[in-house]
Structure formats: structure tokens, C-alpha cells
Amino acid sequence: MEKIVSLCKRRGFIFQSSEIYGGLNGCWDYGPLGVELKRNLKNYWWRVMVHERDDIVGMDGSILMNRAVWKASGHEDTFTDPMVDCRSCKARLRADQLIDKKGIKQCPVCGGKDLTTPRAFNLMFKTYVGATEDESSLTYLRPETAQAIFVQFKNVLEVSRKKLPFGIAQIGKAFRNEINPRNFTFRSREFEQMELEYFCRADEGMQWLDYWKEERLKFYENIGIARDNLHALTVPDEERAFYSKGTYDIEYDFPFGRQELEGVAYRTDYDLSQHQKASGKSLEYFDEETKQRFVPHVVEPSAGVDRTVLALICEAYSEDEAPDEKGKMETRIVLRFHPRIAPIKCAVFPLLKNKEPLVAKAKEIVALLRPHMYVFYDETGAIGRRYRRQDEIGTPFGVTVDFETLGEKDPALRDTVTLRDRDSMKQERVPVKDLPGILLSRVS
Amino acid sequence: MEKIVSLCKRRGFIFQSSEIYGGLNGCWDYGPLGVELKRNLKNYWWRVMVHERDDIVGMDGSILMNRAVWKASGHEDTFTDPMVDCRSCKARLRADQLIDKKGIKQCPVCGGKDLTTPRAFNLMFKTYVGATEDESSLTYLRPETAQAIFVQFKNVLEVSRKKLPFGIAQIGKAFRNEINPRNFTFRSREFEQMELEYFCRADEGMQWLDYWKEERLKFYENIGIARDNLHALTVPDEERAFYSKGTYDIEYDFPFGRQELEGVAYRTDYDLSQHQKASGKSLEYFDEETKQRFVPHVVEPSAGVDRTVLALICEAYSEDEAPDEKGKMETRIVLRFHPRIAPIKCAVFPLLKNKEPLVAKAKEIVALLRPHMYVFYDETGAIGRRYRRQDEIGTPFGVTVDFETLGEKDPALRDTVTLRDRDSMKQERVPVKDLPGILLSRVS
Numbered sequence: 064m065e066k067i068v069s070l071c072k073r074r075g076f077i078f079q080s081s082e083i084y085g086g087l088n089g090c091w092d093y094g095p096l097g098v099e100l101k102r103n104l105k106n107y108w109w110r111v112m113v114h115e116r117d118d119i120v121g122m123d124g125s126i127l128m129n130r131a132v133w134k135a136s137g138h139e140d141t142f143t144d145p146m147v148d149c150r151s152c153k154a155r156l157r158a159d160q161l162i163d164k165k166g167i168k169q170c171p172v173c174g175g176k177d178l179t180t181p182r183a184f185n186l187m188f189k190t191y192v193g194a195t196e197d198e199s200s201l202t203y204l205r206p207e208t209a210q211a212i213f214v215q216f217k218n219v220l221e222v223s224r225k226k227l228p229f230g231i232a233q234i235g236k237a238f239r240n241e242i243n244p245r246n247f248t249f250r251s252r253e254f255e256q257m258e259l260e261y262f263c264r265a266d267e268g269m270q271w272l273d274y275w276k277e278e279r280l281k282f283y284e285n286i287g288i289a290r291d292n293l294h295a296l297t298v299p300d301e302e303r304a305f306y307s308k309g310t311y312d313i314e315y316d317f318p319f320g321r322q323e324l325e326g327v328a329y330r331t332d333y334d335l336s337q338h339q340k341a342s343g344k345s346l347e348y349f350d351e352e353t354k355q356r357f358v359p360h361v362v363e364p365s366a367g368v369d370r371t372v373l374a375l376i377c378e379a380y381s382e383d384e385a386p387d388e389k390g391k392m393e394t395r396i397v398l399r400f401h402p403r404i405a406p407i408k409c410a411v412f413p414l415l416k417n418k419e420p421l422v423a424k425a426k427e428i429v430a431l432l433r434p435h436m437y438v439f440y441d442e443t444g445a446i447g448r449r450y451r452r453q454d455e456i457g458t459p460f461g462v463t464v465d466f467e468t469l470g471e472k473d474p475a476l477r478d479t480v481t482l483r484d485r486d487s488m489k490q491e492r493v494p495v496k497d498l499p500g501i502l503l504s505r506v507s
Numbered sequence: 508m509e510k511i512v513s514l515c516k517r518r519g520f521i522f523q524s525s526e527i528y529g530g531l532n533g534c535w536d537y538g539p540l541g542v543e544l545k546r547n548l549k550n551y552w553w554r555v556m557v558h559e560r561d562d563i564v565g566m567d568g569s570i571l572m573n574r575a576v577w578k579a580s581g582h583e584d585t586f587t588d589p590m591v592d593c594r595s596c597k598a599r600l601r602a603d604q605l606i607d608k609k610g611i612k613q614c615p616v617c618g619g620k621d622l623t624t625p626r627a628f629n630l631m632f633k634t635y636v637g638a639t640e641d642e643s644s645l646t647y648l649r650p651e652t653a654q655a656i657f658v659q660f661k662n663v664l665e666v667s668r669k670k671l672p673f674g675i676a677q678i679g680k681a682f683r684n685e686i687n688p689r690n691f692t693f694r695s696r697e698f699e700q701m702e703l704e705y706f707c708r709a710d711e712g713m714q715w716l717d718y719w720k721e722e723r724l725k726f727y728e729n730i731g732i733a734r735d736n737l738h739a740l741t742v743p744d745e746e747r748a749f750y751s752k753g754t755y756d757i758e759y760d761f762p763f764g765r766q767e768l769e770g771v772a773y774r775t776d777y778d779l780s781q782h783q784k785a786s787g788k789s790l791e792y793f794d795e796e797t798k799q800r801f802v803p804h805v806v807e808p809s810a811g812v813d814r815t816v817l818a819l820i821c822e823a824y825s826e827d828e829a830p831d832e833k834g835k836m837e838t839r840i841v842l843r844f845h846p847r848i849a850p851i852k853c854a855v856f857p858l859l860k861n862k863e864p865l866v867a868k869a870k871e872i873v874a875l876l877r878p879h880m881y882v883f884y885d886e887t888g889a890i891g892r893r894y895r896r897q898d899e900i901g902t903p904f905g906v907t908v909d910f911e912t913l914g915e916k917d918p919a920l921r922d923t924v925t926l927r928d929r930d931s932m933k934q935e936r937v938p939v940k941d942l943p944g945i946l947l948s949r950v951s
Contacts, residue, residue: 075666081573083658083786087636087646090571092659095564095667095675102553109546114881117873120539125697126680127534129525146638155638190632190648192531192696194590194599194686202531204634204648214527215536222519223539224887231539236570236680242638252636253569342527429561434951437558443668507878 064318067380068247070396074456076100076376077248089244089252091369096456099406099437101255101372105234107286107403108257108366112232119230119259120223124211126236127192130202135341136210136334138203143183144242151175157242186239188252204238209363211235212260213334216346227348227359228271230261234368246319248369255368262348262359265332269309271362272329276311279325279364283313283371287401288378292316293324306333315374324374325366332358375404379457385488388447398457399486402506407458408436409502412449414465416442425464428480428495435499436506450483459485460502468495508762511824512691514840518900520544520820521692533688533696535813540900543850543881545699545816549678551730551847552701552810556676563674563703564667568655570680571636574646579785580654580778582647587627588686595619601686630683632696648682653807655679656704657778660790671792671803672715674705678812690763692813699812706792706803709776713753715806716773720755723769723808727757727815731845732822736760737768750777759818768818769810776802819848823901829932832891842901843930846950851902852880853946856893858909860886869908872924872939879943880950894927903929904946912939 071077075094079086093101113121133139145158149170158181162169169176187203194200205211212219212231219231234257244250263271276295283293298310310328314321335358339346347356376398385395402408411429413421422442432438439458441449446463453461461483470477481490482501493501515521519538523530537545557565577583589602593614602625606613613620631647638644649655656663656675663675678701688694707715720739727737742754754772758765779802783790791800820842829839846852855873857865866886876882883902885893890907897905905927914921925934926945937945 072662073666075663078659078662080569080571080655081576081658082662083782083788083790084573084575087569087571087573089636090569092569092655093567094659094663095566098565098567101567115877117884121542122539123537123542123545125524125531125534125536127524127531127682127697129528129531131528132525184638188634188636190634192533192632192684194628194684211524211536214525215522215538218516218522218526219519219538222517238571240636240638253571338527344527346527433559440561 064247067318067377070380070398070455071097071247071376089241089250091248091251091253093372096406097372100375100400100404101368103404103406104286104371104375105255105257105368108282109232109234111282111285112230112257112259116230118225118228119232119261120219120225121232122212122215122219123233123235124205124208124215126205126238127190127202128205128211128214131341132210132214132338133187133203135337136213137337138187138206138210139185142187142206143185145181146184146242147181148179149173149175150177150179155242160243184242186241188238188240206239207237207365208233208235208256208258209260209365210334212258213338213346214342216260216262216335216338217344220348227350228261228263228267230259232257232259234258246317246322248373249317249319249322251369254370257366257368259364261362261364263362265357265360268329268331268360268362272309272311272327275362275364276313276327279313279327279366283315283324283374285401286371286375286404287399288315288374292378294321298326304328304330306331315370315377317374317377322370323367324370325364327362327364329360329362332360334361335359375400385451385454386447388445395451395454397454397485400457400459402459405457405459405506406437407439407453407456408506409460409462410439410441410449410453410458412440412446412461412463413442414446414463420469421464421466424468425462428462428464428498431495432499432502435503450488454485457485459506461485462498463490467492508691510840511762511821514824514842514899515541515691515820533685533694535692535695535697537816540850541816544819544844544848545812547848547850548730548815548819549699549701549812552726553676553678555726555729556674556701556703562669562672563676563705564663564669565676566656566659566663567677567679568652568659570649570682571634571646572649572655572658575785576654576658576782577631577647579781580657581781582631582650582654583629586631586650587629589625590628590686591625592623593617593619594621594623599686604687628686630685632682632684650683651681651809652677652679652700652702653704653809654778656702657782657790658786660704660706660779661788664792671794672705672707672711674703676701676703678702690761690766692817693761693763693766695813698814701810701812703808705806705808707806709801709804712773712775712804712806716753716755716771719806719808720757720771723757723771723810727759727768727818729845730815730819730848731843732759732818736822738765742770748772748774750775759814759821761818761821766814767811768814769808771806771808774805774807776804778805779803819844829895829898830891832889839895839898841898841929844901844903846903849901849903849950850881851883851897851900852950853904853906854883854885854893854897854902855906856884856890856908857886858890858907864913865908865910868912869906872906872908872942875939876943876946879947894932898929901929903950905929906942907934911936 076097080090152173154172313325379398413425467476520541524534596617598616740756757769823842857869911920
């Protein structure tokens with residue numbers, strides 16, 4: 064894991080937030096490559112979950128919502144972790160992380176045994192909206208994006224003219240004041256979610272639960288995560304939320320252990336019913352065929368953006384052997400991202416930077432490819448080193464403009480370039496005019 | 508403006524946040540069409556500001572940052588509005604919004620004259636990070652995205668290997684506890700920014716300021732805002748931030764008046780110098796040619812996503828006359844979005860929904876177009892009404908599958924469809940196989 068964390072910093076995937084001030088625990092910034100990787104992941108999710116389907120529409124709710132939302136959802140009362148204080152060293156600890164020595168609990172920091180009794184610590188960040196700071200202006204940063212969907216259910220249903228089953232999808236930030244953020248970006252205080260609420264009839268809930276588990280597993284495979292490293296855990300009855308009739312956790316084998324990427328939960332009609340009761344507004348669906356009115360049930364595939372980005376990096380990271388400039392074998396770090404989610408799709412290199420015709424041709428190729436994908440131009444250093452820099456950030460393709468491109472050796476090779484594959488390191492000779500088509504078919 | 512607000516709600520562009528609970532002042536949700544419009548705007552900004560340029564990279568910083576950031580930037584001390592309380596009706600008011608009657612200030616709510624003296628009200632939302640609630644854990648929701656760029660300047664510089672001039676771009680949420688949110692989504696408490704910090708040498712600051720003003724004006728034209736409705740205001744010396752050597756406000760003629768869409772500010776080396784001093788970390792740039800070290804200057808084009816979305820809707824809104832089913836002229840509402848930013852690019856209609864071959868062919872066309880753009884399938888209602896529904900949400904193109912498509916009348920017309928243009932309402936007959944190419948060239 065250290066190698067991955069170090070690569071993330073060194074190549075600009077992920078930095079500690081506010082690093083020059085010592086950081087802020089549980090908060091992270093995405094650098095130039097991280098932001099592209101994250102965008103590619105989110106855009107692909109949106110494409111397959113919203114744009115390619117007739118039964119799902121998107122929305123984008125605000126992070127700050129009326130406090131009544133969190134009373135009705137149950138978060139204000141029950142979204143808590145049990146916490147204890149160590150009276151010896153003043154550490155504040157999660158009760159489930161105490162050390163148990165022969166039935167006696169100890170502080171994991173100082174070993175002290177003088178601990179307070181556990182009390183509930185609410186994980187929502189508080190803030191005050193408006194010019195006063197009191198109970199009337201108190202609200203929270205949303206701890207999940209889902210509730211914005213539930214409270215807008217009726218509005219979205221009306222404007223989209225959808226019939227059951229149909230879904231509402233959303234990507235956005237959420238915040239949880241975790242007592243112990245850990246495992247790099249895996250458990251953060253600020254994070255992003257990709258959530259779908261898929262509304263259906265009560266008697267179809269269990270089958271949609273299974274449908275979405277399978278769809279979501281396919282999604283992870285389609286972004287390059289090996290099926291063998293994915294696990295769909297059936298959450299046992301006693302560990303599910305009391306209102307859920309069935310939940311799968313989709314887990315990934317991280318270097319620090321098997322951990323949840325996504326929960327697929329059949330939440331029944333709990334959320335909509337709670338909001339209907341608390342708001343006094345009908346959140347019922349009217350079935351034109353049966354003339355029935357009822358509160359729909361819902362299945363929720365809820366994925367973590369940051370932990371999926373981290374899984375993508377962990378999955379992609381590998382080391383192999385490749386020859387250096389002088390043919391000597393050396394260790395090569397390569398991120399084997401699926402081309403679909405790789406931050407940069409193609410790098411373009413003039414063989415030499417001091418040969419103007421090579422540079423001009425390379426820049427022409429950049430201009431040719433740019434309308435179709437994110438490309439990177441690099442003219443600095445030996446060509447082998449330039450390949451290696453791109454391997455390390457997972458760029459799947461490299462195009463090199465050489466003297467043959469200029470037609471200097473063989474006129475038949477004029478306007479052809481070498482196209483190098485990151486994984487096989489094989490090079491093929493292709494006509495410049497075919498590049499957009501070839502590359503697009505490989506990165507879509 | 509009422510017509511626009513009403514259309515936004517009725518067709519699912521924008522809803523009040525937490526509407527079923529009476530809303531939350533200054534917070535808004537984007538519905539199914541609003542989220543697509545906003546995505547198209549942000550993606551186009553990212554394309555022209557990051558992907559199509561060699562001199563700019565992106566990043567994505569966290570909303571919660573170390574409080575030291577806001578001390579150093581000056582926000583903790585000076586990011587305030589003057590506020591007064593009315594002792595009669597207890598209203599809390601912005602000092603510049605009092606009524607002035609012959610030199611005597613009055614409360615705009617009750618007309619009372621018993622007002623407190625103005626005091627500074629900080630516009631940052633406070634919260635506490637970690638298990639305690641005290642000064643040591645206090646921080647703020649960021650009031651602008653820019654500071655995340657400044658504090659990561661050195662990290663991004665190092666990983667991107669850029670030379671001056673170069674820029675760092677970011678899109679993200681920011682929060683300001685406005686005393687009086689107003690003008691629909693224009694002045695919100697939660698909003699999104701698209702910011703570029705463009706770093707350069709001190710002696711080039713003024714010229715980059717002018718360059719970016721022009722670039723940004725072009726941007727707004729390229730998303731369909733008429734140049735006549737845009738204004739580049741030179742902010743006078745006395746109204747500029749003290750550290751700025753020059754600022755333009757790019758304004759738009761909203762129905763509620765001429766208001767700022769974007770500020771283009773030459774911020775000198777103020778921000779980097781403040782953070783260098785406060786953090787004790789060097790934020791200098793090393794010039795390999797001159798061997799000099801210095802803190803770069805910066806020009807910042809800072810655009811509001813929400814207000815640009817609102818400008819796009821205001822600009823697009825129009826009413827004209829079109830014939831109804833029976834040929835009678837009626838008022839047509841049409842959003843004349845530039846195809847590039849229209850939420851839905853193309854709607855596909857079978858002429859009749861109870862003719863299976865028409866429906867099957869229409870669905871084939873949906874499948875053909877979907878990999879390239881967001882398309883919408885609609886089979887419900889008379890064709891004229893379906894066109895009208897799409898006009899109202901700004902869908903630039905409509906494809907209708909009719910009996911000629913099936914080759915029932917004239918074999919030469921088999922596999923052709925009508926392609927209808929939203930603005931001219933003209934229809935052309937085009938082969939199905941040409942649709943992706945024709946449409947892509949018009950919506951890119």
C-alpha cells in the first residue's frame with residue numbers, strides 16, 4: 064500500500080487536503096491525474112446508469128437541506144457511533160476500537176483503563192444557516208445523497224412522466240464526521256457518492272435487488288476490476304438496517320483487506336413513508352392501470368466514488384521488467400487502467416524535440432485527436448523515459464512521430480506513426496489518418 | 508422572470524431544496540433536465556479550459572480545509588457583510604438594504620427606526636471536524652474554490668512539470684451564508700464555481716488579464732449567449748480588492764437586471780505570498796533559464812455555474828407562434844439552447860405507438876444514437892404535442908419514424924426519417940444511417 068500512496072502523491076493523483084498546513088484529517092484533494100480518473104469514473108457511471116437507459120433520470124440536490132429531512136430519515140437520532148473518552152490521556156475513541164485484555168477494556172493510545180461509558184456520537188457535521196446561531200437555524204451537511212432523491216421523489220416523478228419501475232440517479236458529495244478516518248482515502252470525512260434509488264412495486268423488490276447486484280458487479284468489471292477481486296456479500300439479517308429486507312455489500316480486495324465498495328440495499332418503502340408522514344405531503348404513486356395509490360418500494364445501489372477510485376488504482380498497480388535506454392532490464396511501474404477510465408488516453412511524442420518537422424507533425428496529431436479524447440504532448444527526454452512516465456500513470460497508448468513519419472526513409476511510410484500499447488509494449492505502424500478511429504474504438 | 512421560474516419547476520430544471528419541508532432559503536436542487544444542462548456547461552468548460560490546452564491542468568480539492576487556509580487568505584477576518592438588527596421587529600438586515608428616508612435609516616420590514624449599529628457578519632459557514640466542538644476543531648465550508656488551488660500550487664507544479672505561464676482549473680461547490688439570498692438561483696448560499704488560476708510572471712499580469720477577459724467572453728458566446736447581452740465592466744480602482752491590479756466583471760442582462768456572471772481578476776502574488784508566509788512553505792517558482800526564484804502572479808477567471816445555467820435558461824427562453832394539431836396558431840414556448848448545451852440532443856418518435864414496426868424502428872434509432880449523445884424516446888400523444896414538449900425543454904432535434912421509413916409508400920424512402928429542427932420547425936428527410944454523423948456535427 065505504501066508504494067501506491069507514494070505513487071499517488073508523486074504523480075499527482077491524490078494529495079492531502081491543505082497539506083502545507085499539516086492537512087485536515089479525513090479530507091483529500093485530487094491532483095491533475097486524480098481529477099481525470101474520477102471524472103472518467105463518474106461520467107461512465109452516469110452514461111450507463113442514466114443516458115443509456117429509458118427508466119432512469121438524474122438529479123443534483125444541494126448538500127445543505129432543511130433539518131427536517133434528517134429528523135424524518137432518522138439520521139438526527141440514530142446516525143451515531145458509540146464513543147468513549149480515556150480519562151488518562153484524554154483520547155476520544157470509538158468504543159469498538161478499545162483493546163480488550165482478559166475482558167478489561169483499555170485505551171489503545173496509552174493503555175489506560177479509566178474510560179468513560181460509551182455514549183452516542185452523531186456523525187453528521189453541524190452548521191447554522193442564516194444570521195443567527197441557534198436551534199432554529201441548525202442543519203447538517205448531508206451524510207448521504209439519497210435523502211435528496213427521496214424528498215424530491217414527487218417532483219421528479221411528475222416532470223419525468225415515468226412509470227414504475229423507474230430510478231433517480233445522483234452523484235455528489237457527502238460528509239461524515241468519522242472518529243477515525245483511515246486507509247488513505249477509503250474512509251474519509253468528505254467523500255463523493257454515486258447513488259441510484261430505483262422505485263418499484265412492493266412485490267418486485269427482491270427481484271430488483273438481485274438485478275441491481277448483478278448490474279453493479281458488471282459495472283466494476285467494465286471499468287477493469289477483475290471479477291475475482293470482487294465479492295457480493297449477503298448481509299446477514301442481524302446486520303441489516305431494520306427497514307431493509309435484503310442487502311448485498313459489493314466488496315473489493317484492497318491491500319488493507321476486503322472492504323465495501325458499494326451497498327445494494329432493498330430499503331422497502333421506509334424512506335418515502337417517513338417523509339410522507341413528517342412532511343404531510345403525499346409521496347404516493349398512482350397506477351393508471353390498476354387505479355391504485357401506494358408508496359413505492361426502493362432498491363438502492365450506493366457506490367463510493369473515492370473508494371472506487373482507490374480500488375481502480377490498487378487494481379491497476381503493477382510492476383514488471385522492461386529494458387531501459389541501454390537495453391538493461393529494470394523494474395517498470397505500470398498502472399494497467401482500463402482505457403475507458405485512464406486519465407490520459409494517448410500521449411504524443413516527437414522523437415526529437417530539436418527537429419522542427421517532427422515537433423510540427425506531433426502537434427498536428429495532438430490537434431487531430433483532441434476533439435475526441437484527452438491527449439498529452441511530451442517532447443522532453445529520451446523516448447524510453449517518456450514511455451515510462453506514461454506507463455506509470457496508466458496512459459494506454461503512445462504515438463511517436465519519427466523520421467519515417469516524415470517520409471525520409473521510405474515514402475510508403477510517410478504519414479504513419481508508431482502506436483505503442485502500454486501493456487504489451489508492442490508497437491504497430493499506423494497511418495495518422497486512422498488514429499482517431501483506432502483509438503476511439505479502444506478507449507470508449 | 509415568473510414564466511422562467513415556473514417553467515424551471517414544471518419541466519424539471521430547478522426545484523427548491525427540501526421543498527416538501529418548506530425549503531431551505533438559498534439552496535436549490537437540479538431536476539432531470541437541470542442536471543443535464545449543468546453537466547453540459549461544466550463539461551464544455553473543462554474541455555476548453557483543460558483538455559484542449561497544453562498550459563492548464565485540473566484538480567479537485569475538498570470543501571473542508573484546514574482553518575489556517577482561511578486565516579491566511581484573509582477570509583476569517585474580512586469576508587464579512589455589515590449587518591444590523593431591527594429592535595422593533597427583530598429582523599436581521601444587511602446594512603446596505605435599509606431604507607433611507609431623508610437621511611434617517613428605517614427597517615425595510617416594519618419601518619422601525621430603532622436599529623443596532625452595523626457590525627461585521629462573517630459569510631463563511633462554520634463547522635467542527637472531529638469528536639470535540641471547540642476552537643481547535645473549528646473550520647469552515649469553503650467560500651470559494653480558489654484557495655484549494657493556491658495551497659496545492661507547489662504540489663501541482665511539481666507533478667505536472669509545467670513552466671510559466673500555466674494554469675490550474677477546478678470546478679466545485681462553495682458556500683456563503685448570504686443574509687438575503689435572492690433572484691432565484693442567482694444569489695444562493697450553496698453554489699458551484701468554475702475557477703481557473705493562471706500563474707504568470709509579474710510583468711505579464713496585465714496582458715493575461717486582457718487575454719482571459721476576451722477568452723471568457725468567447726466562451727459565453729460559444730454556449731449561445733448573444734454578445735449584445737454580455738458586458739465586460741472594468742471594475743474601478745476603489746471597488747477592487749486591495750491586492751488586485753485590475754478586474755473585469757463579465758455581466759449578463761438578466762430579466763432582473765445586469766448582474767455578474769464571472770469575475771476576471773488580476774490578483775497579483777497576494778494569495779501565494781500569504782500562504783507562503785503563513786505556512787512557512789516555499790511557494791516559489793524556479794525559472795530554469797534565468798535561475799531566478801519568485802512567487803508567481805496570478806490571473807483568475809472565476810465563473811458561477813448556477814448563475815451561468817440561469818443565464819442560459821433566460822437567454823434561451825422565447826415564445827413564438829406555431830400551429831396546433833388542427834392548424835390553429837397558438838403560442839409556443841421554446842428554449843433556444845445552443846445544441847452544445849441542450850439537456851437532450853435528440854428526441855425520437857414513432858409516429859404511432861400502436862404500430863409495432865414503427866416502434867421497433869424508433870427503438871433501433873435510439874440504440875444507434877445513444878453511444879454518441881443523450882437521446883429521449885417518446886411515443887405518447889399526438890406528434891405535434893410531442894414536438895411541443897421537446898421545444899419547451901430546448902431539444903434541438905426531433906426524429907420521426909413514419910410509414911415512409913418502413914418503405915410502405917415509396918421504396919426509395921425506406922430507412923429514411925424526418926429530422927425536425929427546433930427553431931425553424933423545418934423538416935428534412937434523411938437516411939437513418941446518416942443520423943449519427945449529421946447530429947454529432949451539429950451538437951459538438
